[in-house]
Amino acid sequence: MRITVDGELHEGVTSKDVILHIIGVIGTAGGTGSVIEYAGSVFRGFSMEARMSVCNMSIEAGARAGMVAPDDITFNYLRNRPLAPKGEAWDRAVAYWKTLNTDGGAQFDVEVNIRAEEIVPTVTWGTSPQDVAPITGAVPDPTLISDPVRRSSVERSLKYMGLSPNTRMEDIVLDKIFIGSCTNSRIEDLRSAAKIVLAAGPDAKVARNVHAMIVPGSGLVKQHAEAEGLDVIFKRAGFDWREAGCSMCLGMNPDQLSPGERCASTSNRNFEGRQGAGGRTHLVSPAMAAAAAMAGKLTDVRKFLGVDLSANASLKVASAFDFLTDPVLPPPEPEKPAPSAASSNPKDLPPAETPSCVAKFIVVKGIAAPLHIDNVDTDMIIPKQFLKTLKRSGLANALFYTLRKDPRTGEDTDFVLNRSPYNQAKILVCTGKNFGCGSSREHAPWSL
Amino acid sequence: MITPILLPSALAALADVLTVTGTGRNDFGIRCIIAPSFADIFRNNTMQNGMLPVVLSFEECKALAEDAEAGLELEVDLEKQEVWRANGRTAIPFTTDPFRRHCLLNGLDDIALTMQKVGLVEKFEQQRSELWPWLDGFGYKGKKIPLRGTGMMEW
Numbered sequence: 325m326r327i328t329v330d331g332e333l334h335e336g337v338t339s340k341d342v343i344l345h346i347i348g349v350i351g352t353a354g355g356t357g358s359v360i361e362y363a364g365s366v367f368r369g370f371s372m373e374a375r376m377s378v379c380n381m382s383i384e385a386g387a388r389a390g391m392v393a394p395d396d397i398t399f400n401y402l403r404n405r406p407l408a409p410k411g412e413a414w415d416r417a418v419a420y421w422k423t424l425n426t427d428g429g430a431q432f433d434v435e436v437n438i439r440a441e442e443i444v445p446t447v448t449w450g451t452s453p454q455d456v457a458p459i460t461g462a463v464p465d466p467t468l469i470s471d472p473v474r475r476s477s478v479e480r481s482l483k484y485m486g487l488s489p490n491t492r493m494e495d496i497v498l499d500k501i502f503i504g505s506c507t508n509s510r511i512e513d514l515r516s517a518a519k520i521v522l523a524a525g526p527d528a529k530v531a532r533n534v535h536a537m538i539v540p541g542s543g544l545v546k547q548h549a550e551a552e553g554l555d556v557i558f559k560r561a562g563f564d565w566r567e568a569g570c571s572m573c574l575g576m577n578p579d580q581l582s583p584g585e586r587c588a589s590t591s592n593r594n595f596e597g598r599q600g601a602g603g604r605t606h607l608v609s610p611a612m613a614a615a616a617a618m619a620g621k622l623t624d625v626r627k628f629l630g631v632d633l634s635a636n637a638s639l640k641v642a643s644a645f646d647f648l649t650d651p652v653l654p655p656p657e658p659e660k661p662a663p664s665a666a667s668s669n670p671k672d673l674p675p676a677e678t679p680s681c682v683a684k685f686i687v688v689k690g691i692a693a694p695l696h697i698d699n700v701d702t703d704m705i706i707p708k709q710f711l712k713t714l715k716r717s718g719l720a721n722a723l724f725y726t727l728r729k730d731p732r733t734g735e736d737t738d739f740v741l742n743r744s745p746y747n748q749a750k751i752l753v754c755t756g757k758n759f760g761c762g763s764s765r766e767h768a769p770w771s772l
Numbered sequence: 773m774i775t776p777i778l779l780p781s782a783l784a785a786l787a788d789v790l791t792v793t794g795t796g797r798n799d800f801g802i803r804c805i806i807a808p809s810f811a812d813i814f815r816n817n818t819m820q821n822g823m824l825p826v827v828l829s830f831e832e833c834k835a836l837a838e839d840a841e842a843g844l845e846l847e848v849d850l851e852k853q854e855v856w857r858a859n860g861r862t863a864i865p866f867t868t869d870p871f872r873r874h875c876l877l878n879g880l881d882d883i884a885l886t887m888q889k890v891g892l893v894e895k896f897e898q899q900r901s902e903l904w905p906w907l908d909g910f911g912y913k914g915k916k917i918p919l920r921g922t923g924m925m926e927w
Contacts, residue, residue, distance in 0.1 A: 356812050388812060409906035417906050653910050673874045680884035683822040685876040688803045689847035689856075692840035702814060716821070720799040741800070749800075751846050753836045754807040759825075760814025769818040772802040 325358035325387065326432040329366040331440030336626040338516065339374035340508060340590065340609035342366060343381040344446040348456035350436060352699060353758040355387030358434065361426060362392050366440050372401040373510040380507045381592050384453040386761065393425045404645065406652045445625050447493055447588075448607040450481035451596050452699055452761075457493055459612070459624045465489035473756060477698045484596055485604050486584065493622050496606065497533065500587040501617040502599070503610050504539030504566075505573035508590035511548050511644065513610040514540065518554045520614035521561045522638065523631035530562035531620025536613075537564040537579070539571040544647045551642040563617065575600045576708045583731060588616040595703040595762055597726045690750030693740050700754060701762035706771045719771035804848045806855070808833055819872055820881045824850060826866050836864070850876060 327346055347354070360382045367375060375392045382390030392398075399418055402408045409417045444458040455478075457463070463482065466489060469475040482489065487496070503509065503517050517538070521528065530536045538558050540546035546568050549555055555565045572579040573591040581587055581603025590613050591598075594605035606622060615625040633639060697704075710722035727739045736742045741749065752772070760768060805818065806826045815825045826848065828836070836846060839857055847856035850873060854863040868876075875881070886893065901908055 353809065353811065356809070383813075386811060407910060413906050417904075420904065673871060674880065674885055674888055676874075676878040676880070678878060678880045678884040679887050680879065680881045682820070682879040682881045682884070683803075684879040685803065685822050685824050685850050687847060687849045687851070688824070690845055691843070692806075692836065692846040693802070694837035694840040696837070717799060720801075723800045745843055746840075750803055751840075751848060752802050752805045752807075753833060753840050753846075754805065755830060755833045755837050757807065757809040757830075759805060759807040759810050760818075761811035764813040764817070766817045766820070768814060769821045769823055770799060772800055772805070772818075772823065 325355055325434040325436070326361045326363055326426075327436045327438065328364035329362070329438045329440050329443075330364040331366070333366060333440045333443060334626075336445055336611065336624075336629050337440075337443050338445075338609040338611055339370055339377045340381075340607075341443055341446045341612075342440075343378045343385075344448065344453070344456050344607060345443045346436075346438065347381065347385045347453050348446065349438065350385055352384060352452055352454045352761050353386045354436075354454075355382060355385040356758070358387045360385065360387045360390045361432075362390060363426075364440075367392050368395065370397075371512060372397060373512040376510065377507055377513075381453070383764070384592055384762075386758070394421045406648050406650065445609065445612050447612065447622055448594050448605070449485065449487060449493065449496075450478065451484055451594055451605075452481070452701070453592070453594060453607060455481060455594070456607075459493050459622065461493055463487045463489055463491040463493070463496075473696075473698050476696075477756075480697075486586070494624060495621065496586070497621045498588050498606075498616055499534060499585045500572075500581060500589075501530075501534055501536035501613050502539070502572045502579075502587055502589040502591065503537070503613045504541070504569075504571050505589075505591035506541065506570075507573075507592040508610050509539060509541030509545065509568075511545055511552075513590065514538065514545070514549045514554050515552070517610040517614035518557045518639075519633060520611050520625060520628045521557055521563075521618065522633055522636055523628040524561075524618045528561060528618055530617045533620045534617055535564065536562070536617035537566055537572070539566045539579075540568045542568050544644070547647045548642055548644060551646065552640050553638050557638050561618070572599050574598060574708045575603070576711065581605075588613050588622060593703070593762060595701045597707050598703050601707075601726060601731050688750055691745045691748050692751035692753050693746040693749035695740065695752060695754040696756060697754065698756035699758045699761050700756060702760060702765050702768040703762055705760070705768040706765065710771070711765055711767050713767075716770040719767060722767075723771040806833060806836055806848075819876060822876065822879060822881075824848060824868070824876060826855065826868075828855070828864060828866060832864050 329342060362378055367378070379390035379392065408414065444460060446456050447459055448455050449457050449463050464478060466475045466478040466482065469478060540549055559565050570576065572589070575598065580600030582600060583602025586604040587599055588606045588608045589599065590608060590610050594607050597603065599605050608616065611625045615623045615628050704726065705724060706719065706722045707725050710719060724739060724741055728737055728742050730737055740746045804824045804826060806828055808830045809827060810825050818825050836855065839846060844858040849856060850868065853868060854865050856863045
């Protein structure tokens with residue numbers, strides 16, 4: 325699948341807005357069965373870090389992976405990095421990488437073309453990354469949706485999110501701001517957020533009603549940001565400057581939303597319970613998150629543009645190479661494995677003898693449990709708190725945990741899998757499409 | 773061109789980890805999911821774990837969900853590729869990729885399939901070291917990457 329975005333982005337529109345807009349256009353199943361190549365002048369002009377944010381969220385678009393053809397921006401990013409090839413090996417590598425571009429005239433299974441000018445700062449209103457709206461827009465009205473499955477899914481999302489139809493996005497008041505995650509916590513993301521804080525004024529503070537945290541993507545990003553003085557800018561304005569980690573992206577550690585709390589988050593997923601049971605997530609870009617922190621509600625970042633920061637003494641730029649200081653060991657001798665006899669004809673089916681212990685599937689007969697939910701995501705199938713295991717067994721109680729247990733009492737709900745005979749089900753019949761979307765956690769099938 | 777990094781020793785170690793965890797895999801006991809469509813990665817994960825995702829039309833799913841709501845059993849036959857319904861109603865045919873079907877019928881997962889081709893993997897690795905030497909990385913020398921620090925990982 326090739327997604328081409330050509331044209332000039334409006335000021336204040338970042339790579340996160342571009343990918344959220346794309347997912348809004350093609351849906352969370354739009355990339356199913358594909359790897360997405362991002363093409364067009366917009367991606368050509370993006371830095372590597374901006375491209376990473378886009379490719380990162382290819383999974384939210386249903387694809388296996390995302391990629392941008394290597395070019396001088398790629399090579400300059402890699403050149404002299406500690407683990408990049410050096411000397412003659414570098415030249416060989418670059419020559420090889422230059423052969424990786426898509427052939428002219430290549431046929432894609434799906435082509436999507438988007439004009440850059442159509443994209444405005446984008447936020448999510450619902451519980452799927454495809455539930456997006458421009459910041460200038462409003463919460464959708466389910467009574468205007470004719471497809472009954474989609475309508476009930478929107479109604480369910482709005483109930484969970486505690487939002488009324490037609491509420492202006494800019495009127496949505498927040499409790500927490502999270503700038504972090506593998507999607508958006510690189511140095512450029514932090515710089516982009518810091519510029520908004522500076523533009524808000526030398527004495528501007530995070531709004532009283534929000535707690536705003538910034539979690540650098542790695543220890544190196546943290547050192548880098550501190551060398552540029554970004555931490556000082558954030559702390560001065562009242563942000564919580566944290567150690568690197570996943571933090572509130574997925575609520576596997578103590579950084580979580582409480583039930584009903586609302587967060588503007590730069591992470592990649594807004595599924596029910598993702599940032600904590602009952603937590604409400606609005607996905608945004610780092611600049612939009614910083615703007616939301618200053619305003620206390622979702623806000624159009626463009627209100628903070630136009631401030632000239634060129635003379636601002638707090639902004640200095642350091643090089644990532646100053647922090648890539650770990651010693652690098654010399655390359656190893658290539659391994660020379662002993663030759664072993666094996667042949668295979670790829671057209672034939674493989675031998676049936678197996679060194680694995682996967683159960684055979686021949687005939688399965690039993691009770692079938694009905695389910696009527698679109699886009700059942702793997703956070704719903706098994707929430708994050710059960711993922712700290714590599715064992716495939718013992719996850720029965722974790723299956724559909726948030727639907728099977730009342731969050732307040734801990735008692736079993738009347739969810740279908742709690743009721744006889746469906747607590748003995750061997751088959752699940754779901755009438756909603758795109759079952760199993762979201763995170764790749766293998767725990768989802770394990771718990772089933 | 774894709775240059776996967778496959779180390780037979782690492783795969784063997786992984787296979788060991790996965791085989792010692794026992795057979796209680798499909799924990800709730802659901803081995804088959806029937807839906808109008810599936811997300812890609814999840815679909816593959818199910819088949820890696822001896823489970824069958826069956827894609828049927830929305831109308832067929834709705835009919836089967838009605839059977840399910842009535843408490844009727846279903847029978848999913850992967851050899852015949854049919855879903856049998858109670859009370860003598862017509863079976864619903866489905867299709868499965870022949871390769872995937874073979875793997876499920878015989879209990880083969882990706883590790884098993886890879887180990888069947890260990891000779892080819894080794895040949896590839898040798899070629900890879902010659903063609904793309906930078907992919908061998910630095911300082912591993914066929915050993916595990918040493919981990920600094922101990923204890924639990926908090927994400």
